[in-house]
Amino acid sequence: MRAADIQDDLTDILVTEEEIHAKLEELAAQVATDYSGKDLLLVGVLKGAVMVMADFSRRLPMNASMDWMAVSSYGASTKSSGVVQIRKDLDTDLHGKHVLIVEDIIDSGLTLSWLLENFESRGAESIEVLALLRKPEAAKVQIDCKYVGFDIPNEFVVGYGLDYAESYRNLRDVAVLAPHVYS
Numbered sequence: 001m002r003a004a005d006i007q008d009d010l011t012d013i014l015v016t017e018e019e020i021h022a023k024l025e026e027l028a029a030q031v032a033t034d035y036s037g038k039d040l041l042l043v044g045v046l047k048g049a050v051m052v053m054a055d056f057s058r059r060l061p062m063n064a065s066m067d068w069m070a071v072s073s074y075g076a077s078t079k080s081s082g083v084v085q086i087r088k089d090l091d092t093d094l095h096g097k098h099v100l101i102v103e104d105i106i107d108s109g110l111t112l113s114w115l116l117e118n119f120e121s122r123g124a125e126s127i128e129v130l131a132l133l134r135k136p137e138a139a140k141v142q143i144d145c146k147y148v149g150f151d152i153p154n155e156f157v158v159g160y161g162l163d164y165a166e167s168y169r170n171l172r173d174v175a176v177l178a179p180h181v182y183s
């Protein structure tokens with residue numbers, strides 16, 4: 001796909017790369033203060049959180065270990081099914097760990113609520129959530145998310161790790177996907 005073709009698939013740019021980086025710098029400083037002296041494990045939720053994890057973790061002025069989990073609730077559709085499937089589990093034993101789940105976006109909240117319950121049963125010392133984006137109007141369950149980058153309107157967005165049918169993840173900004181692409 002050429003750059004010009006990609007622009008046709010997008011409407012508004014909601015968050016720019018610069019805004020994302022500035023926000024992650026802020027959140028990293030806050031997290032480092034909150035977890036000072038603690039054994040911190042960052043858990044990225046594949047695949048959407050890859051960019052957030054890479055940029056956030058490199059701004060974190062402390063040591064942290066990293067693990068990944070792959071879950072799926074969407075398929076190629078744009079609406080959450082609420083059915084969560086583990087595609088790749090953690091390699092790490094969570095006992096005694098301070099876990100920070102790193103997410104791209106909280107939409108309905110169904111995936112995270114499932115994940116939080118799952119992690120609690122594995123004996124983590126503490127569990128918190130960092131999400132780059134959140135859609136407050138789309139919430140079906142309330143998620144206690146300690147670190148939020150940006151609240152955005154209830155629209156389907158792509159870029160900075162977020163996909164539609166595995167495309168658009170490599171866009172630098174977060175943009176609204178034009179409805180003609182998926183309707």
Ligand code: 5GP
Pocket residue numbers: 048073074080103104105106107108109110111112155156157158159162163164
């Ligand atoms: P939730 O369970 O909170 O509804 O969302 C679960 C996952 O669906 C998110 O982690 C994300 O991967 C995907 N998702 C939710 N909203 C959007 C969106 O606006 N755009 C894209 N590309 N993915 C989304």
Ligand code: MG
Pocket residue numbers: 045046047048049103104105
């Ligand atoms: Mg995600």
Ligand code: MG
Pocket residue numbers: 048074162163164
């Ligand atoms: Mg997706």
